[in-house]
Amino acid sequence: xxxxxxxxxxxxxxIVGCLFCAxxxxxxxxxxxxxxxxxxxxxxxxxxxxxxxxVGNGGIITMPDxxxxxxxxxxxxxxxxxxVTNTVGTWRLxxxxxxxxxxxxxxxxxxxxxxxxxxxxxxxxxxxxAAEYPPVxxxxxxxxxxxxxRVTVTYSNNNGCGNxxxxxxxxxxxxxxxxxxxxxxxxxxxxxxxxxxxxxxYSVDQIASDNATDAIGFDSYYWSGFPAGYTDSYxxxxxxxxxxxxxxxxxxxxxxxxxxxxxxxxxxxxxxxAPHSTYVTKPIGAQPVSPTFTSTLPISSTCLxxxxxxxxxxxxxxxxxxxxxAPGTTWNIIQNSVxxxxxxxxxxxxxxxxxxxxxxGSCQPVIFTYPINRNFxxxxxxxxxxxxxxxxxxxxxxSIQTNAVLNPTTWTLPSxxxxxxxxxxxxxxxxxxxxxxxGTGSTAGAYILYAKSNGCAGTINLTVNVKPAAPVISxxxxxxxxxxxxxxxxxxxxxxxxTGYAWNLAGAPGWTCxxxxxxxxxxxxxxxxxxxxxxxxxxxLGANGCNSNSSANFxxxxxxxxxxxxxxxxCFDYGISGGTKTIxxxxxxxxxxxxxxxxxxxxxxxxxxxxxxxxxxxxxxxxSYNITVTHSNGTCTPATSVAVPISVxxxxxxxxxxxxxxxxxxxxxxxxxxxxxxxVWKVNGATPTGPNYNIFGNGITMCGTTAPSSVxxxxxxxxxxxxxxxxxxxxxxxxxxxxxLPDVKSNSVLDQVKIYPNPNTGVFTIQVDNVxxxxxxxxxxxxxxxxxxYTLKKGENKIQQEGxxxxxxxxxxxxxxxxxxxxxxxx
Numbered sequence: 088x089x090x091x092x093x094x095x096x097x098x099x100x101x102i103v104g105c106l107f108c109a110x111x112x113x114x115x116x117x118x119x120x121x122x123x124x125x126x127x128x129x130x131x132x133x134x135x136x137x138x139x140x141x142v143g144n145g146g147i148i149t150m151p152d153x154x155x156x157x158x159x160x161x162x163x164x165x166x167x168x169x170x171v172t173n174t175v176g177t178w179r180l181x182x183x184x185x186x187x188x189x190x191x192x193x194x195x196x197x198x199x200x201x202x203x204x205x206x207x208x209x210x211x212x213x214x215x216x217a218a219e220y221p222p223v224x225x226x227x228x229x230x231x232x233x234x235x236x237r238v239t240v241t242y243s244n245n246n247g248c249g250n251x252x253x254x255x256x257x258x259x260x261x262x263x264x265x266x267x268x269x270x271x272x273x274x275x276x277x278x279x280x281x282x283x284x285x286x287x288x289y290s291v292d293q294i295a296s297d298n299a300t301d302a303i304g305f306d307s308y309y310w311s312g313f314p315a316g317y318t319d320s321y322x323x324x325x326x327x328x329x330x331x332x333x334x335x336x337x338x339x340x341x342x343x344x345x346x347x348x349x350x351x352x353x354x355x356x357x358x359x360x361a362p363h364s365t366y367v368t369k370p371i372g373a374q375p376v377s378p379t380f381t382s383t384l385p386i387s388s389t390c391l392x393x394x395x396x397x398x399x400x401x402x403x404x405x406x407x408x409x410x411x412x413a414p415g416t417t418w419n420i421i422q423n424s425v426x427x428x429x430x431x432x433x434x435x436x437x438x439x440x441x442x443x444x445x446x447x448g449s450c451q452p453v454i455f456t457y458p459i460n461r462n463f464x465x466x467x468x469x470x471x472x473x474x475x476x477x478x479x480x481x482x483x484x485x486s487i488q489t490n491a492v493l494n495p496t497t498w499t500l501p502s503x504x505x506x507x508x509x510x511x512x513x514x515x516x517x518x519x520x521x522x523x524x525x526g527t528g529s530t531a532g533a534y535i536l537y538a539k540s541n542g543c544a545g546t547i548n549l550t551v552n553v554k555p556a557a558p559v560i561s562x563x564x565x566x567x568x569x570x571x572x573x574x575x576x577x578x579x580x581x582x583x584x585x586t587g588y589a590w591n592l593a594g595a596p597g598w599t600c601x602x603x604x605x606x607x608x609x610x611x612x613x614x615x616x617x618x619x620x621x622x623x624x625x626x627x628l629g630a631n632g633c634n635s636n637s638s639a640n641f642x643x644x645x646x647x648x649x650x651x652x653x654x655x656x657x658c659f660d661y662g663i664s665g666g667t668k669t670i671x672x673x674x675x676x677x678x679x680x681x682x683x684x685x686x687x688x689x690x691x692x693x694x695x696x697x698x699x700x701x702x703x704x705x706x707x708x709x710x711s712y713n714i715t716v717t718h719s720n721g722t723c724t725p726a727t728s729v730a731v732p733i734s735v736x737x738x739x740x741x742x743x744x745x746x747x748x749x750x751x752x753x754x755x756x757x758x759x760x761x762x763x764x765x766x767v768w769k770v771n772g773a774t775p776t777g778p779n780y781n782i783f784g785n786g787i788t789m790c791g792t793t794a795p796s797s798v799x800x801x802x803x804x805x806x807x808x809x810x811x812x813x814x815x816x817x818x819x820x821x822x823x824x825x826x827x828l829p830d831v832k833s834n835s836v837l838d839q840v841k842i843y844p845n846p847n848t849g850v851f852t853i854q855v856d857n858v859x860x861x862x863x864x865x866x867x868x869x870x871x872x873x874x875x876x877y878t879l880k881k882g883e884n885k886i887q888q889e890g891x892x893x894x895x896x897x898x899x900x901x902x903x904x905x906x907x908x909x910x911x912x913x914x
Contacts, residue, residue, distance in 0.1 A: 117175075117242055117252055118143045118165045122157030125150050131254055133165050141165070146254040150236075156187030156209030161240055161252075175242050178206050181303050182236030184256060185209055208238070210258065234258070237303040255303065259365065275344055275367055280374035280450030281337045290328030291344050291367065309345040312368070314338055337373040344368075375445035375453045378426075379403040386441065386457045390543040393436040393491050394467030400441070402426030408446040413439050436461055436468055436491035438540070461494050462545035463487070463538060468494075470538055470549035472520075475633035477554050478531075479524030481507070485549070486517035487538060499537035499546075503528025522553060531555035531584025533630045552633035555585040558607065558625050560639045566723035567613045569645040569678070574601045574610035577623070579639050581607050585627040589634070594622030595643070613643070618677040620644045620721065644721040645678050650728045652716055668703045672716060675699030679720030686713045690733065705809075742802060744813035747846060747912055752790035752895035753817030754846070754912050757800050760785075764804040770795050770820065779820070781897075781910040783842060788895065788910030789820040840879075840900050846912035849888040855879050858902060865899040888913075 116133045123139035130136055131146025141162070142148050161175045178199040180186065186199040187207040199206040236256040243250070277289035291308060308326040316334030323329075329344075345366040381401045385391040391398060400411065411420055411428050416439040419431040430441070441457040461468070472485030486492055495514045498506060503526060507519045520536075523529045531553050539546040558579040567575055579588065587605040592598045597616035603609040607625075615621050621643045627635040653671040668691070670683060681696045683703070690712045691703035701716070712733040719725040741759040760766060768775055768787050781788040789795070799812035840862075841854045855862050862879035866888065874896070877886060891913045898909040 116143065116165060117161060117163045117240075119238070119240065119252065119254065120160040120162055121148055122159065124154065124157050125256075126259075128257075142254045144252045144254070147257065148254060149257050149259040150210055151259050154210040156207045158205050158207050159238070160205040161242070163242065175202050175204055175240065177202060177241050179239040179241075180208065180236065181239070182256070183210055183234045184236035184238065210236075235303060273367070275342060275369040277342075277369065278374075278451075279370075280372045280447065281333050282374045282376065283333055283335050283337055286330065286332045288328060288330040289342060289344075289369070290323070291346075292327075310343070311345070312341050312343045314340050339370070339372050342369045342371055370449075372448055372450045374450055375407045375447045377455045378405075378407075378409075378443070378445070385459060389458055390460050390462040390540075390545075391432075392462045392464045392467075392545065393489070394464055396433055397429060397431045400428045400430060410444040410446075412442045412444070414442055415439070434490050436489060437493035438495070460542045461491060461540050462543035463491070463494070463540050463547045464545050465547050467491070468547055470536060470547055472536075472549065472551075474550065474631070475552050475554060475629075476520075476522050477636055478522050478529040478556070481519065481521040483520045483522060483551075484517070485520060485536065487547075491540075492516045495541040497539050497541055499539075501528050501534040501536075504534070529553065531582065531627075531629050531633075550631070552630045553584070554633050555582045555627035555629045555635045557635045557637040558582055558585075558588065558627050558639040560641060563641050564643060566644050566646050566721075569613050569615050571613065574612055576603075576608055576610050577625075577641060579607045579625050582627040582635070584629065585635075586630060587628040589626045589628055591624040591626070591638070594624070598623070613645070615645060615678075620678075644723050645676075646723050647679050647718040647720045647726045648674065648676050649726040650674060650681065650716045650718045652714070652728055652731050655714070655731060655733055668705050670701040670703065670714065670716070672699045672701070676718065679718055679723075682717045682719070684715050684717070685733075686715070686730075690714070742800075742811050744798065744800065744811060746798075746813055746815045746817050747914075748817045748819075749893075749895045749912060751792070751819055752788050752910055753819045754786055754788045754895070754910065755798050755813055755817075756784075756786040757811070758785065760802060761804050764802050766800040766802045769797070769799040769801055769810065771797060772799075778908065781908060783909050784845065786845065788912075789817070790895070790910070791820045792818075793820055794818045795820045839902055840907075842898060842909055842911060846914045849891045849913050851886050851911065853877070853879055853884045853886060853898070853900075855881050855884065855902070857881065860903050862900070862902045864901075867897045867899060868894070 118131075118133045118141040120141055121127060121139060126138045126149045127134055127136050127140035127142045127146060128149055129145075129147035130141070131143035134141040134143040134146050143165075163175065178186075180196045180198055183196070185197040185208070187209040235258060238254055238256065240252045241250070242252065273292035275289050275291055278287060281287060289310075310322070310326070310329045313320070313331060314334065314337075317331045318334070320329060320331040343366055380386050380403060384400060385398055386400055402409065405426050409426055411422070413420060413430065416437070417433065417435050418439055419433070421429045421431065423429060432439070438458065438460050441459060443455045443457065444452050445455065446452045467489055468491040469488050470485055471488040473483055476483050487494060487496055493514055494516050496516045498515065498518065500506065500520065503523045505521045505523075506515070507521065528534070533550050533552050536549045536551055537546050538548070561578045561580050563577040563579075564575040577590075588607050588609075590600060590604060590609055592600070592611070595611075595613070595615060595617075597614040598621060599612050599614065601610040601612050605628075611623070613621065621641075623641040623643065624638040625641070626638045629635070651673045653673050655670065672681065675681070675698065681701070683694045683696070683701050685691065687710070689706055689710075691705050693704045695702045713730040714733055715730055716728045717725055718727075742757065742761065743759060744755055744757050747754045747756070755768075757766060768780075768782060770780070770787075770789070775782070775787070775789075779789065779791060787798075789798075794816055796816070797812050798816060799810050801808050801810050839856050839858070841856075843852055843854070845851065853864055858879070858881045862881075863876060864879055864884070864886070865876045866874040866886075868874060874891065875888060877884065879902075893913050896911050896913060898911055900907050900909060
């Protein structure tokens with residue numbers, strides 16, 4: 088070794104120097120007397136071999152480890168009697184050596200003080216190794232050294248020559264107390280079990296090489312025990328580690344490492360048959376290898392069809408301990424015998440991994456894994472998802488179903504379609520498909536999705552239809568003649584990929600398709616039965632019932648029909664205020680709207696149409712008019728009737744009704760009636776009768792607590808009647824009968840008796856045109872109290888009742904056994 092050559096060179100120079108100085112002063116060469124616990128294995132200059140021998144310059148000794156320390160003595164003249172010509176100088180310790188007399192817990196060696204002839208040297212390790220190795224004894228703080236050392240002693244003679252004596256110290260590792268082997272030495276580090284044809288490295292802790300920086304050399308290590316056939320062996324520089332490659336088989340063997348110079352000194356050579364006393368061994372076993380299986384099992388192909396609920400596993404080679412599991416699955420594994428199992432998957436069509444644990448004695452168990460993929464086979468594995476999709480959509484979700492959703496899946500899509508994974512497990516067994524909006528793959532029709540489990544050949548598929556685009560109206564009529572047999576044609580755009588067109592007439596009751604009913608250009612017979620416009624829709628049909636999402640809508644109105652009017656009588660009743668007249672359309676339609684106008688436009692103020700009849704609110708202005716009735720329907724061309732001439736008799740517009748309110752009766756009077764006309768009172772639209780009303784002259788008196796809704800007169804002139812109503816309504820009417828009043832008979836004496844003026848001041852005249860036996864008049868106030876009674880004669884009877892309070896009074900008339908009540912107003 089290089090360090091030993093250096094040592095020998097240094098020792099040689101030292102010896103030459105010493106010899107020179109000795110020849111000058113005839114001095115002897117000094118040596119060191121070692122203690123009995125150490126062995127001189129190389130004497131150096133002037134030394135002697137053996138335990139307790141002498142070591143000279145360039146010599147080597149071995150020191151037990153641990154070593155508590157013993158005395159090393161400097162012999163100046165190689166005798167126990169020193170000669171004055173050689174004087175010791177200083178002692179210098181390197182490595183893990185330390186002066187026992189001055190030992191501390193310092194990391195650095197403790198050097199002897201002064202220039203003593205004898206020094207007690209111990210093996211003392213650094214603190215950095217204290218945690219790795221136990222102390223020398225349970226009560227000791229001194230730890231094992233684990234590295235070599237070197238001793239240098241300087242000296243001089245009386246001739247003035249100075250020199251040094253150097254020797255190396257190697258460690259010999261003795262057993263601990265009560266131990267039979269050096270159990271304290273480091274163990275071999277490396278795997279316990281090996282595989283064939285594999286490279287491995289083993290090493291030991293470098294127990295004698297910690298002092299490289301002190302340049303005091305290295306120990307050597309010797310490896311043995313390899314089986315025959317192991318190749319490619321090589322060592323580290325100091326041989327503390329070995330690397331080799333195993334052969335085709337791995338028998339059990341014991342690997343051994345001997346620590347070199349700390350044992351029998353052999354000149355750095357391991358002598359076969361003379362093993363070192365310090366060594367360590369490690370038993371090595373064969374690592375279990377993957378077994379083989381029967382050729383028909385799915386474990387060899389790794390693909391198992393979906394729908395297969397159980398399968399066997401049988402080993403061809405045995406010899407180890409086997410344990411089979413399927414972690415992460417619900418599979419049930421039944422062991423039939425050694426190396427023979429039945430795996431029950433049940434309805435689980437998902438993949439799994441078989442885990443075979445093989446154990447060989449004390450070797451670390453080896454785990455072999457065998458992935459079992461599932462081969463997609465329908466119907467146990469199916470693609471689930473929409474079979475009718477719209478071009479341009481991105482969220483069409485598909486997945487592998489029937490307990491097979493965990494299979495890593497490869498999808499094959501139609502050209503132009505794309506995938507976005509959905510499932511968090513990353514298997515792509517659930518995904519979203521984007522159907523392009525234009526170009527390849529967007530045209531309506533049937534497409535096929537394919538899916539296969541990764542690593543297996545079986546495929547499943549699903550037919551997916553793309554919907555046709557929604558049709559668009561291109562050219563169609565907006566107005567048709569209802570019921571016409573000249574059927575109009577309707578048009579919608581032709582949709583690429585559409586298999587036909589479905590026309591829906593639900594919004595056009597009564598319509599029927601005539602020709603081209605499944606094309607984009609059909610004709611219809613518009614026998615509509617509804618009043619509103621006809622609504623016709625069309626949907627583009629696709630493959631397998633996958634039709635367009637939306638429809639085109641046709642709204643068709645009917646062409647208006649020329650109205651006809653029922654004959655209108657020459658007598659046109661109207662009202663100065665609220666008179667009405669009806670005009671009847673004889674061919675009314677249930678669609679469109681009707682309007683009526685007059686020329687001049689003063690015939691009526693408003694018109695209401697319902698079920699073929701116009702009700703006009705007349706204005707009361709006589710004259711000649713032309714009436715026009717119009718039927719229209721949306722934007723369709725309107726049709727109007729011919730003008731109908733109307734002649735209305737002229738009635739003076741000054742006729743009016745005045746109200747004279749009083750408590751508890753109201754009196755109405757009509758004035759300015761046309762010459763030659765007659766009139767009839769109307770209360771609430773009906774002719775008033777009974778004791779609650781008193782009609783006299785041109786007036787009517789109503790008593791009570793409930794106001795009427797209207798008070799009018801129907802005026803008739805030349806056979807035409809008009810209604811005039813009071814602009815003001817009083818608060819009294821419908822009075823209940825008073826028991827103090829005479830009974831009113833059903834026959835009237837209106838033609839025999841007249842009272843005037845009314846209203847008056849209490850002075851008025853009762854005129855009796857004809858009396859046969861007797862006639863009387865009794866005046867009563869509003870409470871029924873009799874004010875006065877008069878006997879009446881034929882002709883005018885003057886009544887003087889001035890001073891009566893203002894109000895309404897009742898005049899009870901009796902004429903020839905008949906009676907009637909009248910009201911007068913005193914003002």
